[in-house]
Amino acid sequence: MDKTINVTLKIWRQKGPKVKGAFETYKLDNISTDSSFLEMLDILNEQLVSKGQEPVVFDHDCREGICGACSLYINGHPHGPDDSVTTCQLHMRRFKDGETITIEPWRSAGFPVIRDLMVDRQAFEKIMQSGGYVSVNTGGVPDANAIGISKIDADEAMDSASCIGCGACVAACKNGSAMLFVSAKVSQLALLPQGRIEAARRAKAMVARMDELGFGNCTNTGACEAECPKNVSITNIARLNREFISAKLKD
Amino acid sequence: MTKIDAKIPQGPLAEKWSYYKSHQKLVNPANKRRLDIIVVGTGLAGASAAASLGELGFNVMNFCISDSPRRAHSIAAQGGINAAKNYQNDGDSVYRLFYDTIKGGDYRAREANVYRLAEVSNDIIDQCVAQGVPFAREYGGLLDNRSFGGAQVSRTFYAKGQTGQQLLLGAYSALSRQIEKKTVKLYTRYEMVDLVVIDGRARGIIARNLVTGKLERFAAHAVVIATGGYGNTFFLSTNAMNCNGSAAWQCYKKGAYFANPCMAQIHPTCIPVHGEFQSKLTLMSESLRNDGRIWVPKKKEDAAAIRAGKMKPTQIKEEDRDYYLERRYPAFGNLVPRDVASRAAKERCDAGFGVGNTGLAVYLDFSDAINRLGENVVRARYGNLFQMYEKIVDDNPYETPMMIYPAIHYTMGGTWVDYELQTSVPGLFAIGEANFSDHGANRLGASALMQGLADGYFVLPYTIQNYLADQIRVPRFSTELPEFASAEKEIQDRIAKLMSIKGKRTVDSIHKELGLIMWDFVGMGRNEEGLKTAIEKLKAVKKEFWSNVFIPGSGSDMNTELEKALRVADFIEIGELMARDALDRQESCGGHFREEYQTEEGEALRQDDKFSYVSCWKYMGEGQDPELIKEPLDYEFIVRQQRNYKA
Ligand SMILES: Cc1cc2nc3c(=O)[nH]c(=O)nc-3n(C[C@H](O)[C@H](O)[C@H](O)COP(=O)(O)OP(=O)(O)OC[C@H]3O[C@@H](n4cnc5c(N)ncnc54)[C@H](O)[C@@H]3O)c2cc1C
Ligand code: SF4
Ligand code: FES
Numbered sequence: 001m002d003k004t005i006n007v008t009l010k011i012w013r014q015k016g017p018k019v020k021g022a023f024e025t026y027k028l029d030n031i032s033t034d035s036s037f038l039e040m041l042d043i044l045n046e047q048l049v050s051k052g053q054e055p056v057v058f059d060h061d062c063r064e065g066i067c068g069a070c071s072l073y074i075n076g077h078p079h080g081p082d083d084s085v086t087t088c089q090l091h092m093r094r095f096k097d098g099e100t101i102t103i104e105p106w107r108s109a110g111f112p113v114i115r116d117l118m119v120d121r122q123a124f125e126k127i128m129q130s131g132g133y134v135s136v137n138t139g140g141v142p143d144a145n146a147i148g149i150s151k152i153d154a155d156e157a158m159d160s161a162s163c164i165g166c167g168a169c170v171a172a173c174k175n176g177s178a179m180l181f182v183s184a185k186v187s188q189l190a191l192l193p194q195g196r197i198e199a200a201r202r203a204k205a206m207v208a209r210m211d212e213l214g215f216g217n218c219t220n221t222g223a224c225e226a227e228c229p230k231n232v233s234i235t236n237i238a239r240l241n242r243e244f245i246s247a248k249l250k251d
Numbered sequence: 252m253t254k255i256d257a258k259i260p261q262g263p264l265a266e267k268w269s270y271y272k273s274h275q276k277l278v279n280p281a282n283k284r285r286l287d288i289i290v291v292g293t294g295l296a297g298a299s300a301a302a303s304l305g306e307l308g309f310n311v312m313n314f315c316i317s318d319s320p321r322r323a324h325s326i327a328a329q330g331g332i333n334a335a336k337n338y339q340n341d342g343d344s345v346y347r348l349f350y351d352t353i354k355g356g357d358y359r360a361r362e363a364n365v366y367r368l369a370e371v372s373n374d375i376i377d378q379c380v381a382q383g384v385p386f387a388r389e390y391g392g393l394l395d396n397r398s399f400g401g402a403q404v405s406r407t408f409y410a411k412g413q414t415g416q417q418l419l420l421g422a423y424s425a426l427s428r429q430i431e432k433k434t435v436k437l438y439t440r441y442e443m444v445d446l447v448v449i450d451g452r453a454r455g456i457i458a459r460n461l462v463t464g465k466l467e468r469f470a471a472h473a474v475v476i477a478t479g480g481y482g483n484t485f486f487l488s489t490n491a492m493n494c495n496g497s498a499a500w501q502c503y504k505k506g507a508y509f510a511n512p513c514m515a516q517i518h519p520t521c522i523p524v525h526g527e528f529q530s531k532l533t534l535m536s537e538s539l540r541n542d543g544r545i546w547v548p549k550k551k552e553d554a555a556a557i558r559a560g561k562m563k564p565t566q567i568k569e570e571d572r573d574y575y576l577e578r579r580y581p582a583f584g585n586l587v588p589r590d591v592a593s594r595a596a597k598e599r600c601d602a603g604f605g606v607g608n609t610g611l612a613v614y615l616d617f618s619d620a621i622n623r624l625g626e627n628v629v630r631a632r633y634g635n636l637f638q639m640y641e642k643i644v645d646d647n648p649y650e651t652p653m654m655i656y657p658a659i660h661y662t663m664g665g666t667w668v669d670y671e672l673q674t675s676v677p678g679l680f681a682i683g684e685a686n687f688s689d690h691g692a693n694r695l696g697a698s699a700l701m702q703g704l705a706d707g708y709f710v711l712p713y714t715i716q717n718y719l720a721d722q723i724r725v726p727r728f729s730t731e732l733p734e735f736a737s738a739e740k741e742i743q744d745r746i747a748k749l750m751s752i753k754g755k756r757t758v759d760s761i762h763k764e765l766g767l768i769m770w771d772f773v774g775m776g777r778n779e780e781g782l783k784t785a786i787e788k789l790k791a792v793k794k795e796f797w798s799n800v801f802i803p804g805s806g807s808d809m810n811t812e813l814e815k816a817l818r819v820a821d822f823i824e825i826g827e828l829m830a831r832d833a834l835d836r837q838e839s840c841g842g843h844f845r846e847e848y849q850t851e852e853g854e855a856l857r858q859d860d861k862f863s864y865v866s867c868w869k870y871m872g873e874g875q876d877p878e879l880i881k882e883p884l885d886y887e888f889i890v891r892q893q894r895n896y897k898a
Binding site for chain 2: 032034035036038039042043046048049050052053054055057059060061062063064065066067068069082084085089091093114115120121122124125128129130132133134135136137138139141142143144145147148149150151154155157158161162164165188189192194195
């Protein structure tokens, strides 16, 4: 038989970006420890709707840790207490019977709240648009095996490319910096010969856009790396800094 | 009788696409700027199409439900993407990829489309590498490959267990570049709620702004839907939560035929269902079947002991294990196509050999691979999948075999399109999983990513021009036209109706009820009686929904329950069409298994003389039976055979 627990939830409710929000408390009984955190919220929402109330709004889609849609600050941690997982992969077996769980949206100037636990991450889109790509059009490219790439570089690029764009790094950072997110993309492309050509230009453009959008400065606290659900490494930031400095020197 | 024309170009198979391209009409650069194209969806198909059309100079509007194009369902694809590169020198070729895809699809796909798909597959890999997609490589610096079900060559390219993610990020980066250049305007958190048809041509959409809840109108010279599949009709599936069939269903109601709705794929390797609260099922990639061996206990008493928690799989001796796929299909072993592997698992479980506490599970065992290759190699290949499994099930697959069971995964059926990917409504195109085109009755692993990107990068950007070349004199449309007003009013009324029901059931509770009916009667094994029962039951569910659903909040504000309700209303009708189509198709082929039509050994039995056609369903109005139009599948180049994965 499944084990079940009872929990108390303190959830941030906020009707809209300009409306004042507040915590609401809900009690949930008999939650299977095999259910995921979001399934627990589904159960809450089913109960709220059955009582004629509006459900708690939160972003989610894949529910397997890859789309980056889910967010949530759970008991003071982005994506909750478990390591290397997103909120949707978190399971209730990580919580104790009788525990009070506090659930908040990402809190960062860069990500305004839309409703309840849903935030606006358009700023990440704008950073990507400023240069998070290799400038090639469809067609007319060389054969895929024309350029060899060392396995080590390819694997490292893959690690940087695992960023899911969730924004936990920004939410975790006391300065609200987006450096881990930006550096992951810059590193991935700088490590590959295809992306190398524009590496300097890309680093400058993405950092400039990040600054323009009001994200804070990086002071190397390492909070981002600790909370990143995909273990994106802070060494990416060092690489970004190198790219950035060499780009500036060339100016 | 409505006639159907797939517009297959003339000439030998291998020359059709070149012939088409050299004879089609094109639009010159100055005119492209004056032509507007709506692309709905930002998955592999939508993002690659929007980016490529933007690069060509068209004025593109691109829509998605999520807050970022990168979060489309394509992001979740794990295993890989096929191409006929023959980098492994193992005998692959365009023809072989074509042949495997036709055979894998149980001879129910169009030859010309599939050949073109195989032909452009190599360009996709080149394109992705140029974008900086970090595919797996060998120490020598060249690209690595793995094998997938239904093939005897290694032609699958991959990026760890995150291939869909990396391919989508590639397409998304190309899209982001076009957004910066202002050739594409992006609308996130927008949901298409209707298609606007003017004088018989697709000319725009009505979309609901999901943040404000307001309906908005968008006009264009052509509309492309790239909105994915309808697997979530079953409630529990491997699809992401927002996957839906609604855009395709709106198009169906505006005159686009819906093809082969009953062709749904059940994936053999998913984490088994474990509770009523469950919201979705998680796939364990097919690539695992490269190294994992599937088995159940040979003895019923062992299976019973395992189910009762009295025995562990590791305690069962080698000779007491039934590696049933290797036993039944020696030539392909654990790498038989998905439909075959799924049915074989069901057969063992139905016969009482299933494991797990429900008895609805089989083992996928890596102990041999770990002994042969070492844990590190296995970790490098499948590390993230193993981690995912462990987080969900709380069991370590390096030590105990994984448990898996089939689940709904993909829909081969979809909006009918011709060779140009144009639907039966002129100016409306469908690409990616949303269309029905290339996979016949069963899709091979690693071929959906290939098809989505083929459509978006290399096919649609050509074929759409053949249509648009005639449109260069048509001025931009005003959204004040009466057709826009009436489409908007229709959806406004539908929302008002839903909000006014104020019944007692939640949307999810009805969706779950729908899902169970689908799984029981329109799932892995279907029969005439069950399908008739399903149709009756679905009618009742529809009635219950429209008289007893409850949606809190307001219709003209953000409302996540209303979003779900609009989709579920369509799922119920899609479910009925699936059952109807399954009833019509009195044969077994690929993912469609009619219990009345099987060989003595329990394999699918096609009826080529009667059912070598695409079922195209035409909407005839609310409460009316749809008309079935048949597109004959005349095979010119391949001789149909009974699929054989044994020898
Ligand atoms: C878990 C999993 C693993 C898979 N692994 C593989 C694999 O290894 N290899 C392989 O080849 N295939 C795989 N597949 C299948 C493959 O991922 C999909 O078939 C493919 O990605 C579909 O791409 P698409 O672009 O057609 O649609 P999707 O990626 O589903 O995108 C649909 C888009 O349409 C938008 N949309 C939908 N409706 C509306 C609307 N009404 N208004 C506005 N926007 C809308 C969505 O927001 C989204 O942007 C896998 C599938 C799953 C579920
Ligand atoms: S770097 Fe990590 S925390 Fe930041 S957006 Fe990417 S995945 Fe999320
Ligand atoms: S819902 Fe996709 S990462 Fe959590």
